[in-house]
Amino acid sequence: MATLCRFSRLSPYYSGVVQQLTRLASVNSLRCMSGLSAQFEESKNRLSKLKNDPGNEAKLKIYALFKQSTIGTVNTKRPGMMDFVGRAKWDAWNALGSMSQEEAQKAYIDYINSLVAEEEEQQETQTTSSTQKYECLDVTVQDGLCVIKLNRPKKKNAITVQMYNEWSSALKEADEDPGVVITAVTGAGDFYCSGNDLSNFMNIPPEGMKQMAIDSGKLLNRFVSSFIDFKKPLIAVVNGPAVGVSVTIMALFDAVYATDKATFHTPFSALGQSPEGCSSYTFPRIMGTSKATELLLFNKKITAHEAEKIGFVSEVFPDSSFQQEVWPRLQALSKLPINSLIFSKALTRDMEKDVLHKVNDIECDRLVERWLSDDCAKAIMAFFSRKK
Structure with missing residues (x-):
């Protein structure tokens, strides 16, 4: 995009081209984000349909990715020593560091999909x-x-x-x-x-x-x-x-x-x-x-x-x-x-x-x-x- 901006200073013609390309890039970006958001919402619904408890580690990871997806990096103080749950959640969230919200959404979607697929496989192979x-x-x-x-x-x-x-x-x-x-x-x-x-x-x-x-x-x-x-x-x-x-x-x-x-x-x-x-x-x-x-x-x-x-x-x-x-x-x-x-x-x-x-x-x-x-x-x- 910086290269396109340099072209825009050469002539009104190129300036018009740049504006068109910029609008197209913005539309495509919005479409991608919109599609990602739809998948994110779908993943939240799929999570609620899991029948089995995925375990403490999985729940901490889900919590951290969700917070990173919707809020961004940690913006609160670490809870006190006796708040086991709060500290564990905070640590999991903080461990994601500077991961972008878009990256966190993708990771969240992939992880929920893997949990659902694993449960479906277990149900299919259940012999009890x-x-x-x-x-x-x-x-x-x-x-x-x-x-x-x-x-x-x-x-x-x-x-x-x-x-x-x-x-x-x-x-x-x-x-x-x-x-x-x-x-x-x-x-x-x-x-x-x-x-x-x-x-x-x-x-x-x-x-x-x-x-x-x-x-x-x-x-x-x-x-x-x-x-x-x-x-x-x-x-x-x-x-x-x-x-x-x-x-x-x-x-x-x-x-x-x-x-x-x-x-x-x-x-x-x-x-x-x-x-x-x-x-x-x-x-x-x-x-x-x-x-x-x-x-x-x-x-x-x-x-x-x-x-x-x-x-x-x-x-x-x-x-x-x-x-x-x-x-x-x-x-x-x-x-x-x-x-x-x-x-x-x-x-x-x-x-x-x-x-x-x-x-x-x-x-x-x-x-x-x-x-x-x-x-x-x-x-x-x-x-x-x-x-x-």
């Missing part, structure tokens, strides 16, 4: 029966073997509030089902479980933090109690990395079989929190005080072979043959007499039930305090910043 009771689990029962599969592979099977409730319900059903002899828990995809989904701490206004902590403490207490009270043999089939509460409750299982690619990690102090799942009692009894301290206090991650060496894992299998070896073994165990298994487990476990419930109560009370502490808030915000 329409009568399946659970959204976060895949539960099957066959020939006495109940398999509870944590089924959020794209989120590394992180545990949401819904999954906590579903997992407890699935255990209760398996315990009461006369056709179930052995119950196994495993994960979909490459992870066994990445622990708590920290988005559980999001979307909570500062004034609601105390109630959230109290409710979460009660939820966790019920969840752990469902393992303490489970009467039948319970086996963990650890198909990949395990983190947090998915590790601590393993001490309440009757056997733990793991692939050699599995790892075990309980990073409580790194997140300003404290042990749960009765691990403050069970870990020292299983592996000794020193090893338990390394895991529960010092955030040490251990391999499957290290876990087997300290008595935490029953047996480790090569990853290449893990699935082929474990499931036939469990199917064979499911042919054993059910009452003999129940009575035998009661003899080895019932003497400690009262102690375990008391430990569970104490741990959950301490966690409520931890969730409301400043160091926990700072640690969680630091985690989201690193993740982003």
